[in-house]
Amino acid sequence: MKTQLALPITKVQNSRLAETDFSNLVFGRTISDHMFVADYKDGAWSDMRIEPYAPLSLNPANATLHYGQSIFEGMKAYRNEDGKILVFRPDANWKRLNESADRMCMPEIPEEIFMEGLTQLIDLERAWVPTAKGASLYLRPFMFATDDYIGVKPSDTYKFIILTCPVGNYYSKPVSVKVETTFTRATEGGVGAAKTAGNYAASLYPARQAQKAGYDQLLWTDGKSHSKIEESGTMNVMFKISDKLITAPVNTGTILKGITRASVIQLAKDWNEPLEEKFLTVAELEAALIDGTLEEAFGTGTAATIAHIERINVNGKDYILPKKSEDAFSNRVLAELDGIKYGQLVDEHNWIITI
Numbered sequence: 001m002k003t004q005l006a007l008p009i010t011k012v013q014n015s016r017l018a019e020t021d022f023s024n025l026v027f028g029r030t031i032s033d034h035m036f037v038a039d040y041k042d043g044a045w046s047d048m049r050i051e052p053y054a055p056l057s058l059n060p061a062n063a064t065l066h067y068g069q070s071i072f073e074g075m076k077a078y079r080n081e082d083g084k085i086l087v088f089r090p091d092a093n094w095k096r097l098n099e100s101a102d103r104m105c106m107p108e109i110p111e112e113i114f115m116e117g118l119t120q121l122i123d124l125e126r127a128w129v130p131t132a133k134g135a136s137l138y139l140r141p142f143m144f145a146t147d148d149y150i151g152v153k154p155s156d157t158y159k160f161i162i163l164t165c166p167v168g169n170y171y172s173k174p175v176s177v178k179v180e181t182t183f184t185r186a187t188e189g190g191v192g193a194a195k196t197a198g199n200y201a202a203s204l205y206p207a208r209q210a211q212k213a214g215y216d217q218l219l220w221t222d223g224k225s226h227s228k229i230e231e232s233g234t235m236n237v238m239f240k241i242s243d244k245l246i247t248a249p250v251n252t253g254t255i256l257k258g259i260t261r262a263s264v265i266q267l268a269k270d271w272n273e274p275l276e277e278k279f280l281t282v283a284e285l286e287a288a289l290i291d292g293t294l295e296e297a298f299g300t301g302t303a304a305t306i307a308h309i310e311r312i313n314v315n316g317k318d319y320i321l322p323k324k325s326e327d328a329f330s331n332r333v334l335a336e337l338d339g340i341k342y343g344q345l346v347d348e349h350n351w352i353i354t355i
Contacts, residue, residue: 005048005116007036009124012052022130025168027303028138032128032164036117039146040107040158048113050121053163063145063155070197071100072142074302075259077122077164077355079129080343085122085355087139088341090115092259097141099257100194105154106143113160114141121162122355130166136341138167138303170234170303174310175216177232177297179282180206181315185230185254187223192254207233215313217299221282222254228279230254235301236261237309239285240329242293244274260300264333266349273329282314289319297321298330306334 012033020030031053038048064070073093078086094115098108118139122129129137140163145155183206186192191199203218210218217233230248231237236258238247245268250257268275288294289312299307308330312319324331339345340352 004112005120007048007050007116007120009034009050009120010052011124017127020128020166022132022135022166025130025135025166027167027170028165030165030167032125032137032166034121034124035164036121036162038109038113038117038160040160041156043107045107045110045113045160048117050117050124056159059148061148061150063147063149066150067145067152068196068198068201069104069106069145069155069158070142071097071104071106071144071195072140072197073097073195075139075141076136076167076302076341077129077139078136078341078343079131082343084343085126085129085137086341086343086352087118087122087355089259089263089351090118090139090353092262093141096195096257096259097143100196101143103191103194104196106145106158109143109160117141117160117162119353119355121164125164126355128164128166130168132168134169136167138165139163140165167303171216171307174308175299176214176311176313177217177219177309178210178213178215178313179229179285179315180210180218180220181226181282182206184223184226185220188252188254190223190254193250193256195256203233215311219312222279227281227283229282229285230279231256232299234303235299235307237297237299238264238330239280239288239294240296241280241284241288243295244276245329246276246278246280248279249277258300260302260305260337263337263351264300264306267333267336268329270348271332285312286314286319289314289321292322294321296324296328296330305337306330 035053075093143160146157147155220230222228297309
């Protein structure tokens with residue numbers, strides 16, 4: 001990608017790269033040296049720059065702290081065998097960020113600012129992209145309100161930042177999940193389809209209760225009847241029942257339009273896999289677990305890519321899923337996505353940009 005914006009860059013005096021243990025990366029704990037920053041005021045984005053990663057100075061009356069105008073995205077950059085840096089579908093993340101911005105009454109980020117800020121930051125931080133198998137550089141673009149005003153209204157000013165951090169695998173083993181039928185993640189007419197901070201804050205308590213009971217994540221159900229499976233805590237979810245792949249539709253406004261989800265669906269169509277975008281009911285899930293027709297269940301998301309589910313709790317009872325063969329759909333699609341992301345397979349859908 002050719003550079004369009006001449007971004008001023010202020011480099012750190014002392015990099016933390018040498019003191020970073022790349023063999024022991026805890027997801028989200030290690031932030032690289034620099035960040036991209038842009039400010040919005042007087043109806044326009046300005047002062048785009050790359051500067052050292054450092055704490056922010058916030059007024060106690062900052063609008064985000066009180067009223068939660070905050071959105072974010074997540075994506076990854078990978079190092080291929082030739083040492084080049086590959087980024088997976090950043091254009092889709094840019095589009096989804098702006099959909100979230102619209103829902104949260106925040107200004108859109110122009111594509112040029114998003115893509116140039118992202119690519120120039122990654123280029124500067126390319127030494128931070130891990131080389132180990134399964135590792136990557138996690139990219140976190142986010143935007144928040146910056147008005148210093150105690151009043152319920154959309155802010156007039158905003159800050160957009162991109163952070164990067166080297167990460168290993170999000171899940172080191174298959175996960176256990178519990179179907180949640182008391183608490184609600186999102187309802188129709190709400191902000192469930194926006195990647196906004198409040199959605200995650202609301203999920204923390206029920207998720208903690210599930211973790212105390214020995215489960216990694218929840219399977220959220222719809223907010224009206226708690227009878228239909230929607231998504232999991234950090235990912236969309238898919239089920240393979242009687243040789244058909246089933247995943248919830250994203251047109252209700254209650255489910256995040258996952259980039260990995262969309263990629264898995266595209267590959268399933270390429271491979272002529274039976275696929276249906278519909279809500280699987282809790283009763284249908286339980287019946288499939290009892291009669292053995294549930295062949296696979298897995299989550300899809302940027303952090304985990306494919307998270308295999310090995311145990312599902314429904315109505316207080318645990319069900320163990322059968323072990324997956326190497327040619328199971330979830331294993332095949334994981335291998336395909338990893339092959340594309342690391343430049344080992346042909347990128348037929350032009351999902352990759354190279355830096």
